[in-house]
Amino acid sequence: MSTINDVSRLAGVSKATVSRVLSGSRGVKEASRQAVLKAVDELNYRPNVIAQSLLSQSTGCIGVICAQDNINQSTGYLYALEKQLSQHQKHLLLRFANTKAEVMNALEELSCGLCDDILIIGARFPLSVDQENVILVDCMQAADNVNSIQFDHAFAAETACNFLTSQGRRQIALIHPQGSGFADQVLLGYKHALEKNFLPFNRNLVFMEATSSSVALQELLNNASTLNFNALLVADEQEAQRVIPQLQAFNKSVPGDIMVFSLAGSLHLPGIPTIPAIEYSMDAMAARIVSWLNEKTQMLESWVLRGDLIIPEIRKR
Amino acid sequence: MSTINDVSRLAGVSKATVSRVLSGSRGVKEASRQAVLKAVDELNYRPNVIAQSLLSQSTGCIGVICAQDNINQSTGYLYALEKQLSQHQKHLLLRFANTKAEVMNALEELSCGLCDDILIIGARFPLSVDQENVILVDCMQAADNVNSIQFDHAFAAETACNFLTSQGRRQIALIHPQGSGFADQVLLGYKHALEKNFLPFNRNLVFMEATSSSVALQELLNNASTLNFNALLVADEQEAQRVIPQLQAFNKSVPGDIMVFSLAGSLHLPGIPTIPAIEYSMDAMAARIVSWLNEKTQMLESWVLRGDLIIPEIRKR
DNA sequence: CTGTTAGCGCATTCAT
């Protein structure tokens, strides 16, 4: 790779002039400008970003640590983020991490001057990070002294219940395994919606502590005769896909007998029926993040993102 | 962020000594070693990798340009690659690109000294790259002067047909839209297998030029009475998921009446039945790539990777 | 308008 020295030599000017031409070339004689441009073209010269970074103390690299349990889910984040970042001449440094230890390790390794800022996405374990340049996205909230973007899970649950009620589903079961986090928020939204719709709260319809959604659902099914639930709220699309075949195995049609609602995303695959769900706009989120990265004047502190209600077109085909 | 100067001052030694302690500390008096370590700890000093990169002329960053049409598919690559790369203290710089222009643009932007090497994955359009530090992975083969890792599509098709034949499926239809590339290789493997199994080649069962797999399948279904096909080879899992509902809509059970076989990956979701498929080991591929990145002594030139035959456990439940 | 100088943070000589 050729350097600025090669260019300056070939063009017969000094390094400073070359640099001037390449960045905001003003106050340069046209003759030398052309000479520089010609030399640049001949040598196929590209300024070394590492040297620039050393000087400017910023690399344009944003570290992204994906801590999602469901790896497929991270694709949405990544695609949206990369699109935004590259538009702003920034680079996305990718890391996957499945445990708290792995996240902290990745954080350590990325905090050596390589990354300007770091995003941690989807961690479902408590994280204590105090670095100013780290943003927690859809993570379990721990200390509140860090920047974070939270999804409004209460709003999601409330929206879900309101929608289901409007569809005539008044016995709404809720399965939300501990691991998903945000159990309290979800429960809050659930209760809110019930109250507003003058529906009774039936504690037998709610499973928040169960470690396995399959066991929880089985309990529901075993008592189906007395419970008579006709809707089921689950944490995310993964849970939904787990739960639907189990329902069908017990001769419950979906959504005929039981309408399954995902509180975070729905699979959109040709072969599989889409279910109603709350979906968070990855593009909106990514845009928000990148705009903050660019102008850090305002503290982001804690932003809350609300999801959209997505209703499948039932009789599409 | 504190620098090596701060450490040397606090420890009362020179920068050189600090550097020596931190990297292969040999020939350093224990006393100064301890002093340095103490200062490092106190200042929470981390050597600036950018400065190191400028000196060593290598950043440890590997650019990965995902050119897959199916974004979900890239997750597998990314996860495997990141795992391998981070194990070797390398970083993964992610880029998505959907067109040739976007790929070339990304390539340009990553070739400024930021990345040591660059991977282009899954491009289905001809690419002409002559940089020594670029590897084409599962891309359409263009010029042969670049490093590349190809999947053996002929082997995949042959394996598929042999498997299907062994299952008593002797009328094997093949739908492989142009866009998927490698049409000739697939056809070669298909024909090979037929010959070896003494099966006639029926050109009405093969659709290579169709732009839409849906139309191709419809042609097959329209002539089902005379064609009587009982197996269907498709390019990948995406195609498979598209094709299966269409078959079912015409009262063809899968895999009862027609066994659908994917030549590249099968969805492994709880709700959806797995279909037989060829799957390429992402881990094997990633390991191979990273090992080449580390010791570039041997030219990689053109490596070929063969996929594994994955058979679903038909009566799992 | 342009060349010279200095320095970003670090590792590696070369002296001592």
Added chain:
DNA sequence: ATGAATGCGCTAACAG
């Protein structure tokens, strides 16, 4: 064993 000096490639400040 260790400090001073050098340079990686570049930009910014200062002189001309």
